[in-house]
Amino acid sequence: MYTERPSRLPGAVVWTSVPDGTGRVLPDGCMDLLWHDGRLLVAGPDTRAHVPEGTGDRWAGVRFHPGTAPALLGVPAHALRDRRVPLVDLWPAAASRRLTARVNAAADPARGLEEAALSRAADTDPPDPLLLRIVAALDAGRPVARTADELGIGARQLHRRSLAAFGYGPKTLARVLRLRRALALARTGVPLAETAARTGYADQAHLARDVRELTGLPPRALLGGGAG
Structure with a gap:
């Protein structure tokens, strides 16, 4: 539990x-x-x-x-x-x-x-506001290049800072955050095709591939089982 x-x-x-x-x-x-x-x-x-x-x-x-x-x-x-x-x-x-x-x-x-x-x-300095802005931008579905431009940093700096702060580059972080948004929406009862369209996937098949690659289960099996 x-x-x-x-x-x-x-x-x-x-x-x-x-x-x-x-x-x-x-x-x-x-x-x-x-x-x-x-x-x-x-x-x-x-x-x-x-x-x-x-x-x-x-x-x-x-x-x-x-x-x-x-x-x-x-x-x-x-x-x-x-x-x-x-x-x-x-x-x-x-x-x-x-x-x-x-x-x-x-x-x-x-x-x-x-x-x-x-x-x-x-006893620690507060989080760098830039990191929080990176998360907010990517979680809103903004492309990585646009995020770097809006934050006034280069693509290499964004990648370097993302590795240290999040553990992986901004593209992977954006993919993980998109998955979380999609699963949260699907759990409210929204059909998978509509979920895919509303969360930035090309189509339902794209969503299904991403879910399987990141979680090891197909969407319906995942949504019907336990996951935190």
């Missing part, structure tokens, strides 16, 4: 999950700080669906808005693409132990993670 709520950290989500072997985590351009069995891990941005291993074990996490986690966690997003890495492998051992102990001492690991994220944010 999966539950989530908005975090007090702007743009973030606090969640808990007990995998049952049927769900999958879909690409969304985000990074997560995870708690599992007393350990802390960092989940990098995915380019394909992630199927959690094991069943019955509780997980908790804070999912950060795209582009905001690298500054908070001190690691570029592309270094963790499609990976789940123990925090102790990314931070100095003493700092990792302190944060892990703090989360484990909390009455609820999810709340402990949220408090840790809020504390890190208080």
Whole structure:
């Protein structure tokens, strides 16, 4: 079972999950700080669906808005693409132990993670507004070249900054965000052909190919099953 709520950290989500072997985590351009069995891990941005291993074990996490986690966690997003890495492998051992102990001492690991994220944010410069504008432009369906022009940066700079902040280039980020928009619309009952037209796909077949490539399932199977 999966539950989530908005975090007090702007743009973030606090969640808990007990995998049952049927769900999958879909690409969304985000990074997560995870708690599992007393350990802390960092989940990098995915380019394909992630199927959690094991069943019955509780997980908790804070999912950060795209582009905001690298500054908070001190690691570029592309270094963790499609990976789940123990925090102790990314931070100095003493700092990792302190944060892990703090989360484990909390009455609820999810709340402990949220408090840790809020504390890190208080000691870190706010997200670069340019990164948030990149996400907003691509999520609105603007082409990559137009996005670069509107933001006043070159294509190479946009690509370089996207790799560090989101884990992949702007074209992949735009594709992931489009997928999220399409699935959200389809889940409201909008037919797939109309969903494809309204979210920027050439046609329903194009939508179906993208869904299968990014999630590993055809649209109807995905929409009828569990996915986060």
